[in-house]
Amino acid sequence: MRGSPPGRLPDWSERLAALITAAEHRPFDAACWNCGRFAMAAVVACTGQRPAWQHRPTLAEMADTAGFPRMPVPFARTGDVVLAADPDRLGVVLDAGRAAFVGSAGLMRAPITTCAVAWRIGW
Numbered sequence: 001m002r003g004s005p006p007g008r009l010p011d012w013s014e015r016l017a018a019l020i021t022a023a024e025h026r027p028f029d030a031a032c033w034n035c036g037r038f039a040m041a042a043v044v045a046c047t048g049q050r051p052a053w054q055h056r057p058t059l060a061e062m063a064d065t066a067g068f069p070r071m072p073v074p075f076a077r078t079g080d081v082v083l084a085a086d087p088d089r090l091g092v093v094l095d096a097g098r099a100a101f102v103g104s105a106g107l108m109r110a111p112i113t114t115c116a117v118a119w120r121i122g123w
Contacts, residue, residue: 005068006047008079008122015045016079020094025106038102039063039081039090046079047122059088060117068119076118083117084110091115 009015019041026033036059043066044050051066060083064070068081076082080093084101091101091110099115100107 005051005120006049006122008046009048012046012079012122016042016092019045020092020100020107023100023102023107026102027106028102028104033102035059035090035102036062038100039092042079042081042092043068043121059083059090063090063117063119066119068121071118071120073112073115073118076112076115076120080121081119082112082115084115093118 023038023041028034040050051068053062054065056062056065063081063083073082076093078093078095082091082093082099083089084091084099089101091099093099093112094109097112098109099112100109
């Protein structure tokens, strides 16, 4: 992504809610539906744009290449992307206390306090 990250769409919350509903029971698939694809779908839902990214040695470094700024996890808000560890996986903030991640039987929720990194999506 070049220049400033895109802002959020006026209807981003409805678009994100539709994504969460559609993904609720969609199980993990390494090639078709994984944490990176879920995080990218959330970025598209919130901003309407698909950022470019580059392969890097770690998931956090790869997410950094999308051009969104890191921030302290406690300040992450709905629609921001987060990284939980052990195992590393990207997720999306649902509200001030929870994030959703792709799991074997669909989305699973975890406290945001389990996350190590957060990226501000839009402004």
